[in-house]
Each structure stands twice: as C-alpha cells, then as structure tokens.
Amino acid sequence: MSDTPARKSDHHYAIGKKNPNLPFHPAVRAGDYIFVSGQVPKDENNDMIDGTIEEETIATLKTIERVIAHEGATLSDVVRITTYLQDVRDFGRYNRAFTQYIGDAVLARTTVEARAVINTKIEMDAIVYKPLG
Numbered sequence: 025m026s027d028t029p030a031r032k033s034d035h036h037y038a039i040g041k042k043n044p045n046l047p048f049h050p051a052v053r054a055g056d057y058i059f060v061s062g063q064v065p066k067d068e069n070n071d072m073i074d075g076t077i078e079e080e081t082i083a084t085l086k087t088i089e090r091v092i093a094h095e096g097a098t099l100s101d102v103v104r105i106t107t108y109l110q111d112v113r114d115f116g117r118y119n120r121a122f123t124q125y126i127g128d129a130v131l132a133r134t135t136v137e138a139r140a141v142i143n144t145k146i147e148m149d150a151i152v153y154k155p156l157g
Contacts, residue, residue: 035156039094050091058095058152062108063087064144072144077114078121080145085125088150097154102131104151108138114145 039058040050051060065073065083068090073083089099109118115135141147 040091051094053095053156056153056155058092058097058150058154060088060091060150060152062147062149063091064147074144077109077117077145081118081121082125084146084148085122088148092150092152092154095152095154097152099126100129101152101154102129102150103153104132105134106149107133107135108141108147109135110138110141110145112137118146 035053035055037053038049038051039053042049048061050063051058053059063084064087065075065080066087067073067083073080075083085099088102088105092098092101107118107122109115118135138147
C-alpha cells in the first residue's frame with residue numbers, strides 16, 4: 025500500500041495515511057471543506073492514550089489538529105464537531121475540558137453516547153472550512 029493519499033482531483037483527495045485495516049482515510053478534502061473521520065485520543069507517535077475523560081478529550085482534539093495541519097488548517101477553522109462518548113455521565117467533565125482547549129472558537133457541536141466507542145472514552149469527527157489556495 026502506498027503512503028501517497030488517494031486523489032480524485034485537485035479539489036477532492038484523501039489526507040493522511042490510510043490504515044490498511046480500515047476502509048477510510050483520516051480526512052478527505054472536498055473543495056473548501058475538510059471532512060475528518062472519527063479520531064480517538066492518540067499521541068504524536070499514533071499510540072492510543074488511556075486516561076481520564078479530560079485527558080482523552082484534549083488528546084483527541086490534538087489528534088484532529090495534527091490531521092488538519094496537513095492542509096494548513098487549525099482548530100479555529102473547524103465549523104462542526106460531533107463527539108461520541110462511551111459514557112454520557114462523562115459529559116460535564118468532557119465539556120469543561122473541550123471548552124478550555126477549544127477556547128472561543130465558533131463552531132456547531134453535537135455530543136452523543138455511543139456503545140460503539142471501544143477501548144477509549146471518546147471519539148470525535150469534524151468538518152473544517154479551509155478554502156483552497
């Protein structure tokens with residue numbers, strides 16, 4: 025498998041290296057938007073982080089930052105985040121950590137409890153608006 029992301033056109037292409045065991049890429053650019061697949065708390069070496077909900081929230085946001093940085097985007101370019109919590113009782117602590125890290129970014133957000141979140145407390149996907157060129 026090649027490390028070169030798949031490209032459909034100059035305006036529609038994959039971002040990041042696809043995991044050979046999964047049928048999707050970390051993100052896809054489609055015109056001026058970047059669609060980030062569900063990300064989990066990982067460190068800079070791509071190793072899973074097992075911590076408190078606060079630690080996992082920050083680590084997941086940092087993972088998203090690393091993915092979108094390939095396109096010159098930052099968290100301030102994020103327009104929507106969907107968060108999947110393993111346990112909805114973590115919402116308050118997650119929300120505080122999220123708010124402290126993301127600052128006063130202008131974005132839409134949905135948070136749901138999801139039983140499919142396995143081996144982690146949290147997963148997030150995102151939509152980023154970062155015009156080409």
